[in-house]
Amino acid sequence: MRYISTRGNSPPRSFAEILLSGLAPDGGLYMPETWPQIAAQEIAGFANSPYTAVAHAIVKRFVGDSFSESELRADIDAAYKLFDAPGVVPLQQIAPDQWLLELFHGPTLAFKDIAMQLIGRLSARALAKRGGRATILAATSGDTGSAAIAAFGGLANVEVFVLHPKGRVSDVQRRQMTTSPHANVHNIAVEGTFDDAQAVVKDLFAEIDFVERAGLVAVNSINFARILAQSVYYFVAAAKLGLPPTFVVPTGNFGDVFAGEAAMRMGLQIEKLVVATNENDIVARALHTGLYSRGEVRQTLSPSMDIQVASNFERALFEASARNSAWLGNAMAQFAKTRSLVLPPVVLSNLRARYEAIRVSDEETLQTIADFYKSQRVLIDPHTAVALAASRKREQGGWTAILSTAHPAKFPAAVSKAAGISPPLPPRLADLYERAERVSVLPVDKASIRRFIEDRLG
Ligand SMILES: *Cc1c(COP(=O)(O)O)cnc(C)c1O
Numbered sequence: 001m002r003y004i005s006t007r008g009n010s011p012p013r014s015f016a017e018i019l020l021s022g023l024a025p026d027g028g029l030y031m032p033e034t035w036p037q038i039a040a041q042e043i044a045g046f047a048n049s050p051y052t053a054v055a056h057a058i059v060k061r062f063v064g065d066s067f068s069e070s071e072l073r074a075d076i077d078a079a080y081k082l083f084d085a086p087g088v089v090p091l092q093q094i095a096p097d098q099w100l101l102e103l104f105h106g107p108t109l110a111f112k113d114i115a116m117q118l119i120g121r122l123s124a125r126a127l128a129k130r131g132g133r134a135t136i137l138a139a140t141s142g143d144t145g146s147a148a149i150a151a152f153g154g155l156a157n158v159e160v161f162v163l164h165p166k167g168r169v170s171d172v173q174r175r176q177m178t179t180s181p182h183a184n185v186h187n188i189a190v191e192g193t194f195d196d197a198q199a200v201v202k203d204l205f206a207e208i209d210f211v212e213r214a215g216l217v218a219v220n221s222i223n224f225a226r227i228l229a230q231s232v233y234y235f236v237a238a239a240k241l242g243l244p245p246t247f248v249v250p251t252g253n254f255g256d257v258f259a260g261e262a263a264m265r266m267g268l269q270i271e272k273l274v275v276a277t278n279e280n281d282i283v284a285r286a287l288h289t290g291l292y293s294r295g296e297v298r299q300t301l302s303p304s305m306d307i308q309v310a311s312n313f314e315r316a317l318f319e320a321s322a323r324n325s326a327w328l329g330n331a332m333a334q335f336a337k338t339r340s341l342v343l344p345p346v347v348l349s350n351l352r353a354r355y356e357a358i359r360v361s362d363e364e365t366l367q368t369i370a371d372f373y374k375s376q377r378v379l380i381d382p383h384t385a386v387a388l389a390a391s392r393k394r395e396q397g398g399w400t401a402i403l404s405t406a407h408p409a410k411f412p413a414a415v416s417k418a419a420g421i422s423p424p425l426p427p428r429l430a431d432l433y434e435r436a437e438r439v440s441v442l443p444v445d446k447a448s449i450r451r452f453i454e455d456r457l458g
Contacts, residue, residue, distance in 0.1 A: 001064040003030040003224065006318040007332065008325025016066035016126040019119065019225050020134055022205050022218030027332070028325075029314055030224045035265040036061035038235075043268060046239035051088040052076050054239075055118075055232045058266070062228055066126065075121035082107055082117060084428070089114070089233045091240060094376065097397060100384070100404045101237050101247075107428070108176050109407035110304070111256065112147035115229035119219065120151030124158065133157040135214040135457065137204060139197035140164050142173035143304045143406065145187075148219050153182035161453055163188045163197040166441060169303070172410050172425070172432065179435035186456060192444035194306065195297055203446050210450060214457055221255025222311050230259035235268055237401050244269035245399040250387040251275045252305035254283060254312035256403065261316060261354060271398055275357040276390035278302045278365070283310050284357035290348045293340035301362045301382040301414040304406070317343075320350035358390035365389060369418035379408040379415055379423045 002012040007028030013021070018030045038058070046054045055076045060069055067075075080088050085105035092100045106113025127134050136152050136159070138144055145162040152160045162177060166189035178187050190197045205211060205218065221227065238245055247270060249257040260273045277284045278300040286292040294308050314332060321327055321344075335341040343351070360368075365382050368389040372380055380388065384404040391402050408415045408423040416422040425432060442448050 001062050002033050004033050006031055006314055007329040014066055015063045019123055019126055020217050029222055038267045043239055046235050051236060052080050054236050058232050079117040079121055091237055097399050099401045101401045102404045104407040107150045108146040109410045110143040111405040112143050115226040116147040116151040118229045119225045124155045127157055133215050134217045136160040136217050136219055137201055138162050138219055139201040141194045141303050142169040144220055146173060146176035149177050149180045149185050153180045153185045159184050161186045163190050165194045165197055166191055170411060175432050178437035178439045187439040189439050189441045190444045196444040200444055200446050200449055221253050227255055227259045227262055230256055231262040234260050234263035238268055241399055243399050244271045245401045246272045248274040248276055248387045248391045248402045250383040250405055251277055252307040254310040258312045258315050273355050274390060275355055276387040277359050278305050278386055280306050280308060281359040282308055283313060284359045287355055287357040290343045301365050302386050304383060320347045358393050360386045360389040366418040373419040379419055381406040381408045381411050382414040
């Protein structure tokens with residue numbers, strides 16, 4: 001299996017190569033050259049298989065000769081041993097035809113652990129084979145950073161640099177990052193917004209000399225390995241339900257919901273993928289009107305979805321245009337320049353065949369947390385609440401799985417505002433407030449951040 005760029009102007013790469021890189025050199029995102037097909041009978045068998053066996057069956061089809069089957073099995077087993085729920089991603093029935101798919105039982109309490117725990121291990125293995133070092137560089141609004149630190153902290157020949165916007169992540173999120181005991185973890189609180197931090201990271205990934213010298217690796221969802229690892233739980237949930245379900249997905253960067261499209265393209269029957277957004281609704285507007293047009297980022301109660309440019313939407317456009325790289329390259333260049341793009345009718349109708357989109361306000365999010373607590377005595381986090389609210393606003397019914405992407409204790413302020421009680425931290429994080437913090441404060445300035453990283457790489 002080889003990987004090609006959505007923009008068509010980069011040489012094909014192996015799985016190990018795309019695992020240890022970022023964007024393709026032409027600015028596109030890597031995609032598998034073809035989608036492996038998984039037969040209906042094998043998928044039905046997933047209903048009674050352990051999560052790790054399903055993960056192995058899917059991931060092995062994508063790695064080519066980068067890893068042996070036994071290497072893959074070892075890393076998958078080690079990654080999911082750390083999850084504290086039976087079956088890794090339990091389905092909780094909340095109505096005759098509705099389930100919550102709980103994805104937050106990993107070390108940092110958000111779904112990002114599911115992919116990150118696996119790619120941390122695979123990256124260490126690929127690095128040992130290739131030699132040299134890797135420098136993880138990420139900007140985070142909270143969840144990606146803590147998941148990356150939990151997965152890459154303490155690995156040999158790896159340094160981890162995570163930029164978060166100072167004062168704009170929750171206390172729990174910040175402490176999960178800054179209390180890491182590992183010397184290879186470097187937290188930078190930047191004096192600016194998440195978008196400012198993201199822009200610096202993007203600029204640093206464009207400095208080719210620096211990228212090569214530092215061995216810079218992106219672990220946000222532009223990394224295809226993350227999408228792949230996330231496609232597994234769509235198979236697991238659909239196989240258990242036994243009927244093609246609708247999945248409602250709280251969406252920011254479009255990575256998680258695109259993992260659902262990836263599963264469909266491998267042969268999984270899914271009725272519909274519902275893109276649930278907060279007030280940052282660029283993708284919902286694009287699907288409703290055909291105009292993909294960037295606005296200003298608004299701070300909401302679901303901060304991990306406060307994004308205006310949904311990087312992985314490019315992957316969906318690539319497929320919806322029948323992999324027309326020439327069109328896509330021009331379209332993305334135009335979008336970067338003018339901040340807007342009219343989707344051609346055929347692309348739009350292909351997207352709508354698969355995706356539906358619903359926008360949810362902060363007020364509806366709070367109301368949903370409150371109602372759900374009142375009726376079920378269960379607390380949900382604000383990202384999950386966006387998806388649950390979207391599901392309730394839909395006209396069509398049918399079997400529906402709502403992705404529950406974070407533990408409520410990760411966002412105590414929003415949860416207690418809505419439900420009047422504060423969710424306790426699970427036992428593995430009970431001492432979070434006693435641990436010592438380690439963080440450097442820097443201006444959002446590319447040169448200062450590059451110097452900081454270079455000083456620490458030696
Ligand atoms: C990252 C995140 C999302 C959004 O996922 P995308 O792949 O960026 O669309 C939703 N909920 C939580 C809790 C997250 O951390």
